[in-house]
Amino acid sequence: xxxxxxxxxxxxxxxxxxxxxxxxxxxxxxxxxxxxxxxxxxxxxxxxxxxxxxxxxxxxxxxxxxxxxxxxxxxxxxxxxxxxxxxxxxxxxxxxxxxxxxxxxxxxxxxxxx
Amino acid sequence: xxxxxxxxxxxxxxxxxxxxxxxxxxxxxxxxxxxxxxxxxxxxxxxxxxxxxxxxxxxxxxxxxxxxxxxxxxxxxxxxxxxxxxxxxxxxxxxxxxxxxxxxxxxxxxxxxxxx
Numbered sequence: 001x002x003x004x005x006x007x008x009x010x011x012x013x014x015x016x017x018x019x020x021x022x023x024x025x026x027x028x029x030x031x032x033x034x035x036x037x038x039x040x041x042x043x044x045x046x047x048x049x050x051x052x053x054x055x056x057x058x059x060x061x062x063x064x065x066x067x068x069x070x071x072x073x074x075x076x077x078x079x080x081x082x083x084x085x086x087x088x089x090x091x092x093x094x095x096x097x098x099x100x101x102x103x104x105x106x107x108x109x110x111x112x113x114x
Numbered sequence: 115x116x117x118x119x120x121x122x123x124x125x126x127x128x129x130x131x132x133x134x135x136x137x138x139x140x141x142x143x144x145x146x147x148x149x150x151x152x153x154x155x156x157x158x159x160x161x162x163x164x165x166x167x168x169x170x171x172x173x174x175x176x177x178x179x180x181x182x183x184x185x186x187x188x189x190x191x192x193x194x195x196x197x198x199x200x201x202x203x204x205x206x207x208x209x210x211x212x213x214x215x216x217x218x219x220x221x222x223x224x225x226x227x228x229x230x
Contacts, residue, residue: 105151
């Protein structure tokens with residue numbers, strides 16, 4: 001089965017630094033997402049992306065966050081100035097249909113902000 | 115606003131026991147989708163099932179079965195003859211028809227521990 005690939009699997013950064021989390025969605029998918037999971041908590045929606053623009057974002061996704069699809073294969077999440085509370089597992093996902101299709105999740109990037 | 119409640123934080127069973135994980139949801143939409151995902155200790159999210167709001171048929175897949183009851187807004191998941199490999203956190207999730215993408219609202223998860 002095709003996979004969503006995320007790199008790196010672990011990222012450690014200092015507070016205030018910028019980080020870029022990378023994802024390669026499944027090639028024929030058109031909808032892309034970022035979710036995050038703070039340790040021991042539920043998975044939370046951050047942002048959805050379609051047709052080269054954000055289609056929906058949550059309250060968590062403030063001005064410190066941005067997403068980009070720089071080429072035909074990568075989908076990135078940038079955090080401009082990391083805070084301690086940004087420490088979490090970040091999941092990328094993609095889907096091939098607007099509604100109801102299952103989201104294929106990557107294995108996640110564990111971000112630790114020190 | 116949509117909401118998913120998984121009241122069971124943690125369940126511990128002995129191998130071969132049956133176990134049911136509860137999920138109750140809230141939505142104003144008449145068209146929506148319900149999902150179950152499994153998160154094993156390795157951390158990835160593994161899709162288990164998707165059900166749309168118009169299909170109330172129960173589903174069975176091997177040792178897994180799902181009971182969707184619109185009247186009680188519940189989508190419960192049963193594992194028959196549980197195995198140690200079933201140990202994981204299980205998330206129920208809801209996707210409403212409104213919006214431009216399949217945004218999922220997750221419950222808080224139920225941690226299932228299966229012991230020998």
